[in-house]
Amino acid sequence: MKGYTGKILHVDLSKGTFDVEEPDEIFYRKYVGGACLGAYYLLKGMGARIDPFSPENMFVVSISSITGAPISGNARHCVTTKSPLTGTIASSEGGGFWGPELKFAGFDAIVIAGKAEKPVYLWIHDGKYELRDASHLWGKMTGDVQDAIRNELGDEKIMVAQIGPAGENKVLYAGIANELKHFNGRNGMGAVMGSKNLKAIAVRGTQKPEFHDTEIIKKMAKYFADQVKQNDFYSLFRLHGTTLNVEWNAPAGGLPTKNWTAGNFEQEDKLRGETYYKEMMDKPGTCWACAQQCKRDLKAGITKPYTIDPRYGGPEYETIGMCGSNLLIADLHAISRTNEIASQYGMDTISLGGTIGFVMECFEKGILTAEDTGGLEVRFGDSEALVTLAELTGKREGFGDLVADGTYRLAKKLGPEAERIAVHVKGKEFPAHMPHTKGMLALAYACNSFGPDHVSSEHDPCIAGDPVDENLQGFGFYETVDPVELNFEKSKLLAYSQRYYSAIDSFSVCGFCFNTWSILSLSDLVAIVNATTGWKYTLVELMLLGERRLNMMRAFNQREGFDAKDDMLPERLFEDGLTNDGPSAGRTVDREKFLTSRKYYYGINGWDLETGNPTEIKLRELGLGWVAELVNT
């Protein structure tokens, strides 16, 4: 079998035992890897209503046939588990260098169950594996742990995926870091690892995978690298990365500001990509083999007002939005220091910024006072308070202990007035794109199986051009639609784009490299699948794969008791008109349009119109008859 190692490592942390599964090629063809494989093992391996922090929660790390192919965008890996933040199945993708190293170390996935008696780390190298004592690493920052593991094992090239103290402390949105600045950031993956006493997974390998047609891979890799240099958009994207979103979202009045009460921020110019690049960077960073180089690497020597270690990378747009404009903070140094804290402790900056924004509004409204926070005033615009509270949260110290549980749980403790202004779905904070200006995201945030997510579907602008982009015409979108609108076309756009984004995550490739708006298209993704495996994969099969994974997630959640009532937006979005001037002034999400579009979305997916749950026919259509039986028993 080409492209894959053909081996899946099963680890039982409770017993300290291992098993190597060698599935046949049809299994790989059906579930391919990444997010789809993760969903498969979670459904197969665990019963319903398991506590996310119990040893019964499964934890899957997976890659695909393409991972480790020497072409841009093939450096990612997926983590899947039951999220402690949402209570749903969840997956989180991470870039960097770890994913390819797992392939070289000889495995396509690691399926982890149980809980170690004391802190351990998993060491996998060239087909061998062992659990090693991590008691001496527990409590240490990610930078120190990476150094320690590499020293201990005597190899600087070992790639370490690890939790920081936030994961050990079970901060509900703790993440997993690799190379200190690449993350499986959202959904609390790090907290689950912490609950298992699993500090890190270290990998190193020399086993180069065998691919079917290396010439095609080389040709595409060269084409990609040439385009980054020649194409205006991609060379600008290399220079400014995701920070370009400030300039894309702000003109439409869609920059999240002051706990989602406004869409424009007076000082937004200070947060723009050009400003960031001039003040904070030397050159962009990258992931393994990637010519796009979109990562924000900070320059060395930043010491005032904060000393920031460039090893931890710099903030991306999401951090700038949620820890910047959302908090009325325009200080890139404070935002970068917060990013560093999050990298050291291993925390999701989106949920951190979302929760702190909620806290700041509670202060403004008198729902919280300094008496509640141990003397710490947490007000909009206060950079010092942000930095202080970020660190307290990672430690679960003082008021940080409450912030560590996220907006939903904190709001519940504070009462109805606080719950009214809490912005979350299924207990998870929103990313920095506003449903007020991107109508389809209202539906995406409400209906995504693991809560609000900005990289699980297209965004509305993709069908706002005149004419509509050729790639989207290929999916049947011929008419230009206002980005703000929420209607049948948007329901269809969500349903279809979730399928190919789901496929992108199942092949563990980067959506910045393979997408309808990237240098390489979805057809190119299919070509790379065939070049690595020798299959005759098609775009149709790609869409079916994505749909398979989406339905597995939906079925998992159904078994947990989730349905349409949980696919709902917070009242703030329906009731509180945005307070800024400009294009989004006074705007809310239209409740009736939302409810109608949600029904269209269920119908297009072949799900029950009332509950949003997959029908047995839909599951069987996707080869998931076994899932239908699981859900019905």
Add this chain to the structure above:
Amino acid sequence: MQSANNTNVYIDLYGMLKGSSGKKRHVLAVSSVLKDAVKEVREYLGSLNIPSSYILYVNDTFVKSALERHSDYLMSEGDVFKVIPIVSGG
């Protein structure tokens, strides 16, 4: 018959659409009726070699929606067209 080009409007370019000059704001004399003015703005953007995939707003209203509701709107001096690159995601 097309109306005379006698109304000066602003065209604000965002992101990489500013091109190598980095110039955000342009001024263009357009016809007084919206539907003609939109055509002229698009032609002008084409003359700047701006590819046709962008989102176009007039006075903060999506142009297609503005044309559907008020195609015979009369342009005023200083009306603003915003041209935003299409990026799906972040």
